Amino acid sequence: MFPDQACWLDNEKMETVSAKNMESTNNDSVEFVLKQKADMDAVYELLCREYSLHETFHVQLKRYYLDSFDWRMYQQDIVCGWDVPNNKHHLKVNNNQDIKSQEGVFFIQNKDTGSSLYEFPFDHMPRFSKDISHQTCRQMLDDILGIRAFMPVVIMTVQRKQLLVLNKEHKTLAILQAERYTISGHTVEKCLHDRLIVFPIRGYKKVFKQVLQYITEHLKLPPAGNTLLDEALAAIDQTPDSNAFALTQRLPDSLTTWEATQILLRHLLNVMQANESGLRHAIDTEFLHDYRVAVRRTRSILGQIKHIFPGKLLDYFKREFYWLGTITTPTRDLDMYLLKFDGYMHELPPHLQNDLVPFRLFLERHWKVEHARLCQALDSRRYHKLISQWQQMFASKDMQSQSDTVLLQQTSPQETFNATKPAKQVVSERIRKLYKRVLKEGWMITPESHDETLHELRKTCKKFRYLIEFFHDYYPDKQISRLVKKLKLLQDNLGDFQDLCVQVDQLNCFAEQMRQEGLADTRTIMAMGVLVQKLTARKAAVRAEFGQRFKEFIQTDKKAAFSHTFSLKRTDT
Amino acid sequence: MKIVACYNVKGGIGKTATTVNLAYLAAYEGARTLVWDLDPQGAASFYFRIKPKVKKGGKGLLSGKKALDDVIKGTDYKYLDLIPSDFSYRNLDLALDDFKKSATRLRKILKPLNKEYDYIFLDCPPSISLVSENTLIAADAIIAPTIPTTLSLRTLDQILDFCKKMGIAHDKILTFFSMVDSRKKLHKQIIENPPQNVRVLKSCIPYASDIELMGVHRQPVCVFAKNSRAGKAYQALWDEFKRSY
Numbered sequence: 001m002f003p004d005q006a007c008w009l010d011n012e013k014m015e016t017v018s019a020k021n022m023e024s025t026n027n028d029s030v031e032f033v034l035k036q037k038a039d040m041d042a043v044y045e046l047l048c049r050e051y052s053l054h055e056t057f058h059v060q061l062k063r064y065y066l067d068s069f070d071w072r073m074y075q076q077d078i079v080c081g082w083d084v085p086n087n088k089h090h091l092k093v094n095n096n097q098d099i100k101s102q103e104g105v106f107f108i109q110n111k112d113t114g115s116s117l118y119e120f121p122f123d124h125m126p127r128f129s130k131d132i133s134h135q136t137c138r139q140m141l142d143d144i145l146g147i148r149a150f151m152p153v154v155i156m157t158v159q160r161k162q163l164l165v166l167n168k169e170h171k172t173l174a175i176l177q178a179e180r181y182t183i184s185g186h187t188v189e190k191c192l193h194d195r196l197i198v199f200p201i202r203g204y205k206k207v208f209k210q211v212l213q214y215i216t217e218h219l220k221l222p223p224a225g226n227t228l229l230d231e232a233l234a235a236i237d238q239t240p241d242s243n244a245f246a247l248t249q250r251l252p253d254s255l256t257t258w259e260a261t262q263i264l265l266r267h268l269l270n271v272m273q274a275n276e277s278g279l280r281h282a283i284d285t286e287f288l289h290d291y292r293v294a295v296r297r298t299r300s301i302l303g304q305i306k307h308i309f310p311g312k313l314l315d316y317f318k319r320e321f322y323w324l325g326t327i328t329t330p331t332r333d334l335d336m337y338l339l340k341f342d343g344y345m346h347e348l349p350p351h352l353q354n355d356l357v358p359f360r361l362f363l364e365r366h367w368k369v370e371h372a373r374l375c376q377a378l379d380s381r382r383y384h385k386l387i388s389q390w391q392q393m394f395a396s397k398d399m400q401s402q403s404d405t406v407l408l409q410q411t412s413p414q415e416t417f418n419a420t421k422p423a424k425q426v427v428s429e430r431i432r433k434l435y436k437r438v439l440k441e442g443w444m445i446t447p448e449s450h451d452e453t454l455h456e457l458r459k460t461c462k463k464f465r466y467l468i469e470f471f472h473d474y475y476p477d478k479q480i481s482r483l484v485k486k487l488k489l490l491q492d493n494l495g496d497f498q499d500l501c502v503q504v505d506q507l508n509c510f511a512e513q514m515r516q517e518g519l520a521d522t523r524t525i526m527a528m529g530v531l532v533q534k535l536t537a538r539k540a541a542v543r544a545e546f547g548q549r550f551k552e553f554i555q556t557d558k559k560a561a562f563s564h565t566f567s568l569k570r571t572d573t
Numbered sequence: 574m575k576i577v578a579c580y581n582v583k584g585g586i587g588k589t590a591t592t593v594n595l596a597y598l599a600a601y602e603g604a605r606t607l608v609w610d611l612d613p614q615g616a617a618s619f620y621f622r623i624k625p626k627v628k629k630g631g632k633g634l635l636s637g638k639k640a641l642d643d644v645i646k647g648t649d650y651k652y653l654d655l656i657p658s659d660f661s662y663r664n665l666d667l668a669l670d671d672f673k674k675s676a677t678r679l680r681k682i683l684k685p686l687n688k689e690y691d692y693i694f695l696d697c698p699p700s701i702s703l704v705s706e707n708t709l710i711a712a713d714a715i716i717a718p719t720i721p722t723t724l725s726l727r728t729l730d731q732i733l734d735f736c737k738k739m740g741i742a743h744d745k746i747l748t749f750f751s752m753v754d755s756r757k758k759l760h761k762q763i764i765e766n767p768p769q770n771v772r773v774l775k776s777c778i779p780y781a782s783d784i785e786l787m788g789v790h791r792q793p794v795c796v797f798a799k800n801s802r803a804g805k806a807y808q809a810l811w812d813e814f815k816r817s818y
Contacts, residue, residue, distance in 0.1 A: 119603055134602070169624075171623060172649040202646060203644070203646035203647055204647070
C-alpha cells in the first residue's frame with residue numbers, strides 16, 4: 001500500500017522540523033510529507049525497535065471538504081469536512097478499536113494548527129448549520145455560515161492506516177496515521193503527496209517528542225508546509241476567494257461614462273451568471289438573493305445613467321431586466337417566508353405554534369411550483385436572448401461598434417450624448433439629483449402619509465445608494481462611508497416597514513388561498529390572524545421610528561458636507 | 574460545562590462502569606469530556622489503562638487549575654481525558670479540611686476547566702465524607718445508581734436526606750436501576766413501582782457479564798460490545814440523561 005522502504009531513507013530533498021515546529025506541537029498533531037511512495041511497513045519496522053506498535057485499522061474514506069459558496073469557513077481559518085467509509089468491505093478494524101468512521105464523521109479543524117475543534121459521528125453530509133445537533137458546534141457554524149449552505153469544495157479518497165504507540169499496559173501514548181489521497185470528481189484523478197500524521201496524547205508529551213524526533217532524524221521526513229486542503233485546492237486550481245464577486249477593478253477619473261458603466265454592468269452580469277447554477281439547484285437562498293440584487297443594480301444603472309444607450313436598446317433591456325426581476329420575485333418571497341417561519345412560530349403563544357405548521361407546508365408546496373417556473377423561465381429563449389444580447393453589448397470597448405446588434409444600427413448620436421462624457425461628471429450630477437429627491441420625498445412624509453410614500457422613498461434611497469457605491473472611487477472614502485452608514489440606517493427602517501406591509505397583506509392573502517385550497521382549518525387561520533395582528537403592531541412601531549431616522553440622516557449628513565463630497569459647485573461645462 | 578457526579582454510599586453497584594461508559598459516549602458524540610477518578614481504588618483509571626498515580630498526590634491537586642492541568646491524561650479515545658486516581662485520595666478528606674470553605678474547594682478548582690471541557694464526570698468513592706460533600710456541591714447533576722433491592726432503596730433515601738441537609742437542590746439528583754436481573758421478582762416489582770421522592774430514569778442497566786468483561790478488555794462496554802444488551806442500555810441511559818438535563 002505504501003511501498004518502497006528505501007524512500008524513507010532518501011534524504012535528498014529533506015527538510016528538518018524546525019525547533020519552533022517541534023515546540024508548537026503542544027496538543028496539535030504534526031504532519032509529515034512523503035515526497036515519494038513510501039512503505040508504511042518501513043515506519044512500522046523502524047518504530048518497532050523503539051516502541052510497541054499496534055495497527056488498529058486500515059480504511060478507505062471518502063472525504064468531502066465543506067465550505068460555503070463564498071468560502072466563509074476558509075476565511076475564518078477553519079477547515080470543515082465529512083468523512084464517510086468509501087467501501088465498507090475495505091474496512092479492517094482490529095480489536096474493537098474506537099472507530100467512528102463506520103457511520104461517517106463530521107469534523108472541524110483549525111486551519112493553521114490542524115488541531116481538532118469538533119469531531120463527531122454524522123451519518124449524512126450536512127447542508128446547513130441547523131443540521132448539526134452538537135450545540136456549541138452549531139453555534140459556531142451559525143455565526144460563520146448564517147443561512148449559507150455547505151457545498152463540497154474538494155472531494156477526495158483517503159486511504160488511512162492507523163498505528164498506535166503503546167506502553168506495557170497497552171495504553172496509547174501517541175497515534176500515527178499514514179494517509180494516501182486521491183482527488184476525485186475531475187476528469188483525471190489527481191494524487192497528492194502521502195502524509196504521515198502524528199497525534200499527541202495529552203499527558204504523554206515526552207513520547208510524542210521522541211516519536212517526532214525519531215521521524216525527523218531517522219526517517220528524515222519533511223514536515224508538511226501546507227494544509228492538506230490548501231494542497232488539494234492548489235492541485236485543482238481552485239482559489240478560495242470570498243471577494244470573487246466583489247468589484248475589484250477601480251474606476252479611474254479618466255473613464256468615459258460608457259466605459260465605466262460597461263465595467264459595472266459586465267461585473268453585474270458575472271455575478272448573475274455565477275449565482276445562476278446555485279439558484280437553479282436551490283443550494284441556499286443567497287444565490288437567488290444575490291442574483292436578484294445584481295439584476296436590480298443592473299436596472300438601476302439602466303435607469304439612472306441616462307443617455308448612454310440608444311433609446312430602443314434601452315427600452316428593450318429595461319423591459320427584459322424588469323421581466324427578469326419579476327420572474328424571480330415569487331420564489332424569493334416564498335424563500336423569505338420560509339426563512340422567517342421559525343420567527344413566526346415564536347411570535348405566537350406556545351399553544352398556537354403547532355397550528356401554524358400547515359402554513360409551512362403550504363409555503364413549501366408553492367415554493368416548489370414557483371421555483372420550477374423560475375427554472376423554466378431561465379431555460380426560455382427569451383432569457384437566453386437577453387443574456388446573449390447583453391453579452392454582445394460588452395464584446396467590444398466602443399458601443400457604437402456593436403453593429404451586429406440590430407437595435408444599435410438605428411442609433412442616433414443625440415440619444416447617447418452622455419456616453420463619451422467623463423463618468424464622474426455624469427454620475428455626480430445624477431447623485432445630486434437623487435439626493436435632492438431623497439430630501440424632498442422624506443420631508444413630505446408625515447405621520448398621516450400613505451404607506452406607499454415610504455415605499456417610494458425607499459426605492460429612491462436604493463437608487464441613490466447604488467450609485468454612491470458603484471462610483472465610490474470618485475469620492476473621498478471617509479465621507480462616503482459616513483454617508484452610507486447613515487443612509488443604511490434610514491434604509492433599514494424603510495426596508496423593515498415595507499417588509500411588514502407586504503407580510504401583513506400577503507399573510508391575509510395566503511390565509512384565504514389556504515382556505516380555498518383546503519389546506520387550513522379554523523385553528524390555522526386563527527393562528528395566522530394572531531400573527532398578522534402582531535406584525536401589524538410591529539409595523540406601526542417601525543413607522544413611528546421613521547421621523548427620527550430621517551432626522552438623523554439629514555442632521556449627520558449635513559448639506560455642506562454632501563455638497564463638498566459630490567462637488568455641488570459645478571465644474572463641468 | 575456540566576459536572577456530573579456518579580455517587581452512592583454503597584460500593585459495587587456500578588458507579589465506575591456508569592461513569593466510564595457515559596463519559597465515553599459523551600466524548601464519542603464530540604463533547605470534550607474529563608473523568609476524575611476520585612476513588613482511591615482506581616477502577617476507572619484501570620479501565621482506561623492509566624497508572625493510578627498523580628504528582629504531589631491528592632493534596633497537591635487541590636492547590637488549583639495548574640496542578641490539575643499537569644496530571645490530566647488523554648485516554649485512548651478522542652476528547653476523553655482522565656485525572657487518575659491516587660492512593661493518597663484515601664486522605665483527601667483531611668487535605669480538603671485544610672482549606673477555607675472546604676466544602677466548595679472542588680467546585681472552585683474545577684471552574685477554570687470550563688472552557689476546556691463540556692462534561693466533567695466525577696467517579697466518587699463510596700462513602701459519606703467531605704469528599705462526597707464536595708462532589709455533590711460541585712455537581713450540576715448527581716447520578717446515583719441503585720440496585721432494585723430494599724436495602725439499596727434505603728441507601729438512596731439516606732443520600733437524599735444527606736443532600737437535603739446540605740441544601741443541595743433536589744432536582745439535580747437522579748437515579749436509575751443498575752445491575753438489574755430481570756429474573757428476580759423483587760427487581761421487577763421495584764422497577765414497576767419506582768420511588769416517588771426522586772427522579773428515576775427509565776433506562777435500566779442489566780446485570781451482564783459484558784460489564785464485568787470491562788476489566789478484561791479494559792475498555793468501556795460501548796467500545797468492545799457496542800451492540801450488546803449492556804452497550805445498548807448505556808446508550809439509552811446516556812440519551813435519557815441528556816434529555817433530562
